[in-house]
Amino acid sequence: MSFVSPGIYPQYIWGYKFLTEAINFFCTLSEEEISLERSKARKLRKTRWWRRKCASGKCHYCGRTVGAGNLTMDHMVPLARGGRSTRSNLVPACKECNSSKQAKLAFEWEDYLSRNSS
Numbered sequence: 402m403s404f405v406s407p408g409i410y411p412q413y414i415w416g417y418k419f420l421t422e423a424i425n426f427f428c429t430l431s432e433e434e435i436s437l438e439r440s441k442a443r444k445l446r447k448t449r450w451w452r453r454k455c456a457s458g459k460c461h462y463c464g465r466t467v468g469a470g471n472l473t474m475d476h477m478v479p480l481a482r483g484g485r486s487t488r489s490n491l492v493p494a495c496k497e498c499n500s501s502k503q504a505k506l507a508f509e510w511e512d513y514l515s516r517n518s519s
């Protein structure tokens with residue numbers, strides 16, 4: 402059995418544990434939280450606020466006008482990355498953007514956006 406100096410080691414563990422917990426707290430949601438956020442998004446989809454947001458028929462990401470019926474609700478910060486179903490995090494996206502966003506990692510998506518806007 403190896404002996405680790407008790408003066409430093411427990412502190413390190415505590416710091417590490419604290420850090421992981423803090424990251425988990427801010428960056429990830431539990432499964433219950435994710436399903437709660439999903440149901441919140443479903444409810445928001447029925448609101449006048451959302452209909453107004455889609456009224457222009459414009460995709461938030463590529464800026465194309467695809468018509469309100471072709472817009473889907475997208476979480477700018479995905480739930481899997483700790484995003485919430487808040488009005489500021491929900492944007493209308495065309496199906497093309499939505500599916501390509503889902504298939505991409507965040508940095509690839511940013512690259513995709515910058516290519517599209519230029």
Ligand SMILES: [Zn+2]
Pocket residue numbers: 460461462463464465494495496497498499
């Ligand atoms: Zn789009």
